Amino acid sequence: xxxxxxxxxxxxxxxxxxxxxxxxxxxxxxxxxxxxxxxxxxxxxxxxxxxxxxxxxxxxxxxxxxxxxxxxxxxxxxxxxxxxxxxxxxxxxxxxxxxxxxxxxxxxxxxxxxxxxxxxxxxxxxxxxxxxxxxxxxxxxxxxxxxxxxxxxxxxxxxxxxxxxxxxxxxxxxxxxxxxxxxxxxxxxxxxxxxxxxxxxxxxxxxxxxxxxxxxxxxxxxxxxxxxxxxxxxxxxxxxxxxxxxxxxxxxxxxxxxxxxxxxxxxxxxxxxxxxxxxxxxxxxxxxxxxxxxxxxxxxxxxxxxxxxxxxxxxxxxxxxxxxxxxxxxxxxxxxxxxxxxxxxxxxxxxxxxxxxxxxxxxxxxxxxxxxxxxxxxxxxxxxxxxxxxxxxxxxxxxxxxxxxxxxxxxxx
Ligand code: NIG
Ligand code: FE
Numbered sequence: 001x002x003x004x005x006x007x008x009x010x011x012x013x014x015x016x017x018x019x020x021x022x023x024x025x026x027x028x029x030x031x032x033x034x035x036x037x038x039x040x041x042x043x044x045x046x047x048x049x050x051x052x053x054x055x056x057x058x059x060x061x062x063x064x065x066x067x068x069x070x071x072x073x074x075x076x077x078x079x080x081x082x083x084x085x086x087x088x089x090x091x092x093x094x095x096x097x098x099x100x101x102x103x104x105x106x107x108x109x110x111x112x113x114x115x116x117x118x119x120x121x122x123x124x125x126x127x128x129x130x131x132x133x134x135x136x137x138x139x140x141x142x143x144x145x146x147x148x149x150x151x152x153x154x155x156x157x158x159x160x161x162x163x164x165x166x167x168x169x170x171x172x173x174x175x176x177x178x179x180x181x182x183x184x185x186x187x188x189x190x191x192x193x194x195x196x197x198x199x200x201x202x203x204x205x206x207x208x209x210x211x212x213x214x215x216x217x218x219x220x221x222x223x224x225x226x227x228x229x230x231x232x233x234x235x236x237x238x239x240x241x242x243x244x245x246x247x248x249x250x251x252x253x254x255x256x257x258x259x260x261x262x263x264x265x266x267x268x269x270x271x272x273x274x275x276x277x278x279x280x281x282x283x284x285x286x287x288x289x290x291x292x293x294x295x296x297x298x299x300x301x302x303x304x305x306x307x308x309x310x311x312x313x314x315x316x317x318x319x320x321x322x323x324x325x326x327x328x329x330x331x332x333x334x335x336x337x338x339x340x341x342x343x344x345x346x347x348x349x350x351x352x353x354x355x356x357x358x359x360x361x362x363x364x365x366x367x368x369x370x371x372x373x374x375x376x377x378x379x380x381x382x383x384x385x386x387x388x389x390x391x392x393x394x395x396x397x398x399x400x401x402x403x404x405x406x407x408x409x410x411x412x413x
Contacts, residue, residue, distance in 0.1 A: 021289065023316035147178040292317055319340050341394075
């Protein structure tokens, strides 16, 4: 199967294969070709260039993208998209004055979702989750990291991870799975946190490793959840089972989670709404990608990750959705990109870089996804006819996607 896209108004995010992330000032540039074509064989990008050079290419299917932009699909490197039920009552409680932390202290929050998920069959969990998966694919997401963390016991964490595996088997997008047993302390362990950490290390991890259910290990490193010491124990154990760290840090407090992530060569440190100068210094010369989740800041009315400080310090940044029932009931990466521009003062070029190539880096797939590169997967967004690519984040809330191509196949056919 071959596919040729012609007359593309502008083909965005063209990179050489050695570019796996962009940092600092480089983020301001979004390399592109105007009046371009793109040629795909099966699921791989084979050629692209200016229309002047598009001679004698024959394809099984040709798409005329006149007045339209083509860019790589979004790489959403942080989601909790596998969950059961919703938490709109907590949303109303927050409108009426409670904070996210107040709700968690009352036994709501993550524990609320865990209780629901424990009582949901694996088929029902799959059914609820794939509705959201289909939705985000139509919204232009072509790669997704998915975390466990609403199981909080051996059997239910495994149930979540097996559902993620089933999604992987049944959907064409790239999916990476992350074990987040340390998302909250379950009620049974309220007075024995170490007992729960031991359960994660001695019971959950060996089983997960045995079934090869996870690529990454995550911990909610936060006051009231898991301390630096707790987090380190879990990261070390995870690494022994071959899981690379990717952790929740600095959502509400900055107390050394970033340095811990960097020390353990975390692929990413995510949230960073609270960020000290020391945190920024620590990230320099590290392999760790800082990840911002602006829809979470929007929904919880908490500070936004200071993207300007990170970028101006020469660092990279990735953008992800954090899709989950408590802090971000949305997986719309177009909204994420807009909100990053509007609230975090990222330029459209920076935001698109952050949601494509840097997102791919933050989930370990930048060698195959995140840019228009010969040899990479043909995961593409074709926009509607729009005046400029800056119009994408500008016209927030409007769906400007005409079609999505995953592995060379048109999705909305
Ligand atoms: O990334 N902060 C920790 N975990 C999620 C929220 C989970 C929930 O509230 O259900 C987050 O925001
Ligand atoms: Fe999260």
